[in-house]
Amino acid sequence: MSDSPQKAPSPSVPLDGQDSDKNNAHPHERRRWPRAPNSAEEASQPLAPALEPLQFTTRDLAKSEQFAAWQAYMSPLMDIKLPDGVSEAAGFPADHIAWNLGSMLVVRQKVPAHSYTRSLAKLRSNAIDHWQVILLRTGRTWTEVNRHIFEDKPGHIELRSLGHPFRGRTTDSENLSFYLPRELFSDTTRAVEMRDDTILSGTYTALLIDYLDRIEAKLPSLTAADLPRVVQTTRDMLLTCLSSDAEQAVAGESQGGMALMERIRRFVQKNLASPDLTPDALCRELGISRSRLYQLFEPSGGVLHYIQKRRLLSAHAALSNTANRQQIVEIAIAVGFTSAAHFSRAFSKEFGYSPREARNVSVPPYFAHALSPLEITDTRGRAFGEWLKSLGH
Numbered sequence: 170m171s172d173s174p175q176k177a178p179s180p181s182v183p184l185d186g187q188d189s190d191k192n193n194a195h196p197h198e199r200r201r202w203p204r205a206p207n208s209a210e211e212a213s214q215p216l217a218p219a220l221e222p223l224q225f226t227t228r229d230l231a232k233s234e235q236f237a238a239w240q241a242y243m244s245p246l247m248d249i250k251l252p253d254g255v256s257e258a259a260g261f262p263a264d265h266i267a268w269n270l271g272s273m274l275v276v277r278q279k280v281p282a283h284s285y286t287r288s289l290a291k292l293r294s295n296a297i298d299h300w301q302v303i304l305l306r307t308g309r310t311w312t313e314v315n316r317h318i319f320e321d322k323p324g325h326i327e328l329r330s331l332g333h334p335f336r337g338r339t340t341d342s343e344n345l346s347f348y349l350p351r352e353l354f355s356d357t358t359r360a361v362e363m364r365d366d367t368i369l370s371g372t373y374t375a376l377l378i379d380y381l382d383r384i385e386a387k388l389p390s391l392t393a394a395d396l397p398r399v400v401q402t403t404r405d406m407l408l409t410c411l412s413s414d415a416e417q418a419v420a421g422e423s424q425g426g427m428a429l430m431e432r433i434r435r436f437v438q439k440n441l442a443s444p445d446l447t448p449d450a451l452c453r454e455l456g457i458s459r460s461r462l463y464q465l466f467e468p469s470g471g472v473l474h475y476i477q478k479r480r481l482l483s484a485h486a487a488l489s490n491t492a493n494r495q496q497i498v499e500i501a502i503a504v505g506f507t508s509a510a511h512f513s514r515a516f517s518k519e520f521g522y523s524p525r526e527a528r529n530v531s532v533p534p535y536f537a538h539a540l541s542p543l544e545i546t547d548t549r550g551r552a553f554g555e556w557l558k559s560l561g562h
Contacts, residue, residue, distance in 0.1 A: 232260030245554030274348040284338040293470035298332030308342025328367040
């Protein structure tokens with residue numbers, strides 16, 4: 170009998186009869202490892218939008234009530250009147266939608282023809298001195314500043330200071346406005362080129378208009394992290410547009426006056442806590458007379474009024490900061506008030522609520538607060554007026 174060849178043992182069976190070591194596993198055996206997280210997939214998850222717009226319209230009111238409602242809503246900013254021969258009974262269908270980016274307000278507005286005035290009395294009662302960048306989409310406007318009339322039309326950008334009186338009129342129009350606090354420009358010498366009232370046009374202005382249009386389209390989807398970057402980019406593009414537009418050259422005297430005003434504003438902001446921040450101190454620091462100083466600050470309600478306004482805004486910012494643990498009296502002293510009672514009275518008069526209430530309803534920087542139905546439908550303009558007052562703070 171011939172010997173039969175022995176069958177080779179299967180590779181999966183241990184030669185010594187004991188359990189196989191992992192190193193001797195079948196070469197085709199699949200090992201299962203924990204799946205690494207897909208960081209790219211996780212990062213692609215959309216973030217929640219940060220902004221909730223403030224909307225106001227007169228269209229839901231009776232025609233005879235529409236103009237009075239619009240007057241009240243815009244009263245924190247300016248006084249408006251109907252054109253000669255136009256009756257309130259004819260109606261005034263107007264729309265206003267605003268977004269608060271913390272250090273910038275964006276407003277889209279559609280209104281019938283009217284005239285507008287920001288008077289010295291309005292400046293004294295509501296010392297808002299922001300810059301307003303106006304992109305007119307339809308219609309025409311004519312604005313008078315210091316006896317000079319500036320005509321605006323689509324394709325241009327108007328730069329207007331709310332810290333100086335002006336008046337004007339508009340046809341039926343639609344515009345997009347950006348409100349930026351003056352403090353945004355305090356760290357650049359190019360701020361002196363931002364003169365009141367300026368009409369910008371040309372290649373760089375066209376680029377700026379394209380950018381502003383894109384910002385408006387993106388507002389509903391912006392996240393909290395986007396807001397400070399959008400504000401900074403808007404500021405930088407505006408300055409680039411101003412510095413690159415040769416048509417905006419100004420006379421030496423006018424430019425010198427604006428440069429002096431910017432020096433004063435910066436000195437005041439830097440020395441808010443000092444008890445020695447007085448008109449005499451400003452005159453000594455800047456080498457100007459008291460009469461010249463008072464002339465410069467007449468549109469703002471006077472130099473002392475301006476200083477107190479800056480102090481109150483600084484205090485409001487501190488009170489609204491949830492990370493600030495200082496007592497209210499400590500904040501008052503830190504911004505230059507020597508009397509807690511005086512601070513409380515001045516604060517309540519300026520903002521319409523007490524310092525304690527300001528602390529309890531604090532708003533984080535760069536965030537638009539969630540609006541209650543009362544604020545959205547408030548025809549007195551309370552919410553929009555508060556946004557203007559607290560802009561940048």
